[in-house]
Amino acid sequence: MAREDEATIRAGAEDVGVYVHVPFCHRICPYCDFAVVAGLPGGREDRTVSVLVREIEGRAQPFRPASLATIYLGGGTPSLLRPESLGRILGAIGKAFPGTPSEVTLEVNPSTTERERLPAFREVGVTRLSIGVQSFADATLKRLGRAHTAVECHATLEAARRAGFDNLSLDLIFGAQGQDLPAVLADVEAALAHSPEHVSAYALTVEPGTPLAFGVETGRLVLPSDDLAADMMLAVADRLEAAGLQRYEVSNYARPGNEAQHNARYWQRRAVLGVGIGAHSYRPPTAANPHGARPANERDLARWSTRIESGVMTSPEPGWLSAAEARAEAAFLALRRRQGISAAAFSAEWRATPRDIWPREIENLVAAGLLDESSAGDLALTQRGWLLADSVFEHFVSPDAD
Template sequence: MSEPVQAAGLYVHVPFCERKCPYCSFFSIAEGGNRELQQRYVRAARIQMERLAAGAGEEEISRPRTVDTIFFGGGTPAVLPVHLLADLLSTSLELFDTPGESLEVSLEVNPGTVDRDDLLSLRRAGFNRISIGVQSLDDGELRRLGRIHDRAQAEQTVTWARQAGFSNLSLDLMFGLPGQDLCSWRRTLEQALALKPDHLSIYELTLEENTSFYLRARQGDLHLPPEEIICEMMEWTQEQTAAAGLRRYEISNYARPGVACRHNLKYWDNSSYIGIGPGAVSFLANTRMAAIEDVAAYCRLLLDGGTGDGWRRVWVDSETLDRQGRFRETVIMGLRLVRGVSRTRLQERFGLDIETFYGPVLERLREAGLVEWAGEYLRLTPAGLRLANTVMAELV
């Protein structure tokens, strides 16, 4: 059963950072000042965009010529000079069809990597949504996280972004940090809400393998808040964001009405997206493709072999999902959304009924108070939202 072709999201992975944070498992390299490598990366990314936009004779990747969201993530995209970011955005707008003024163009920045003039230039270049990696507004916590900024710089960056004309502004925050208690989290959240963001992404710290924090925790050298404090932090977060007019729409995301991140909704709806850059993932025509996590090799393949088959060889892993695999992924990703997944929509997309497909597994989760029906939507209960990983594991 084929799905109708819809506009895709375009994700541009900028893999450079000033330094590698001790908790981060995303692919990036601490080469923030390597201008030669950055310029090679931009040239390579342009070639990859050109080949994908042209379809290169491959039907399965030529379908999504229209994109209605663009997201520059990383890494830290803003370590690239502004003119290089503007060049990449301009290339994407030239190569892909877009819906004009309704196009959402997001950029991740970190305090300490941009100033007011940079933000003015980025806004003029066409970026209209900004996500600022604040993480904490406690200077001690920021030092322990290995961040290059302090509270004052974070607040200044928000002010500059507003002055530059960003009317869609998101902040990233983290809780459950080393040395953090309920009082310090309350202060950070209150101070963040006082900045009047349009969107908040609030993540509990998770210890990912191959990170410094993971190794320290295994050695007994990293002390995190106990589970009962984590639960209190989550409850406080829900109360305060709601009071501030930010509606929780996904496990970790809160937004004012009308400004949920439309690009990320594509992931949660299991829609098509195009990934540009080393380490970026694409999901097209039911096939997921991951690019090589090596900046130098990525550039070499595209710059030296881009006119041949080098652009294809940047993909080092691919998986084509059958109908049941797509169905499972759509259910699991969709349950991250507070609204849940539509039984009717799933039936239309896949010809499968969720209750019949999961049978006793779904009934067990319902009896355990982790999922519930709200009309045609299956959604996580408040308890299910707290234990989302447990629920998802049952549905794989």
């Protein structure tokens, strides 16, 4: 088989996932470093949706003839858009690519307006909700700067079931100021009471330049220690797994068959068209682009709108990957998943085993108890490796010197 054919099959160029970034939020949370804009003044919604539709039409061509696999409407808070606006976006995607998506996810926050729109969101084609609960404790929600309350979290989950959604994902955050282990486990119990099909449990991360980072740097905010955060992650994982939600990725848990299909495309390096501010795409390898590309959009709403409205459909950052970058991605994205790296699949793609490329790094990570290595050379994170996943991945991106 020619290298080009292999690469095409590996990267899944036969189908495509579409990510739509809707940047608007009621207000900006102090820990957020996504591409977001506060408020949604009148007129802005229709213009932004028109630009998104134009971008979908204008940027679909390089992905054709791929059929549509998944759609993810994220942000920001895409559920601030009216259902008819989401319908316009979904209609444009449906025209751009053939096929019926197996999953159409919408991110929702637990606000009254969004809750009332859930039946209409379902009618326009949304099949899965990712609900930004974060916590069921009002004190934690307040410290996270979230606009909703615990009562609204429960009400939104109940309304989602009433609207007929049988595939619900909840986001939970642990490691916020003032949280202790019992509080985190109480959040998990409250989530389980709604029998979610999927849970994403994230450690609160301090992103540089955010108000949260400023508060931590100045000592105004004190977060749980790294040891306590690690205990929280272990306890969350144990409890969710005991309830039948298997940890299948660093931060993600699902009942069998309910793993997030769109997100899996990123870890499997399958084609994704990303539209909207700050959105990233993934273009699988081709003859002209032998290692694939991750084009990135403008993060500024005005610049992005002007660019698309004037017909410029190329991304300002083309994101061509070098062989070394693509190989590192192949390793650390595979390690994010429970299955880890298959040495055979890696060798088929790269003509070398992971051990050939990162001999010292793998030796050290196995010796440190962070990676498990099978006799066939397959690699997966250990329990301790899950806790320190980002620092494990660093070894594949920036191999040890000399």
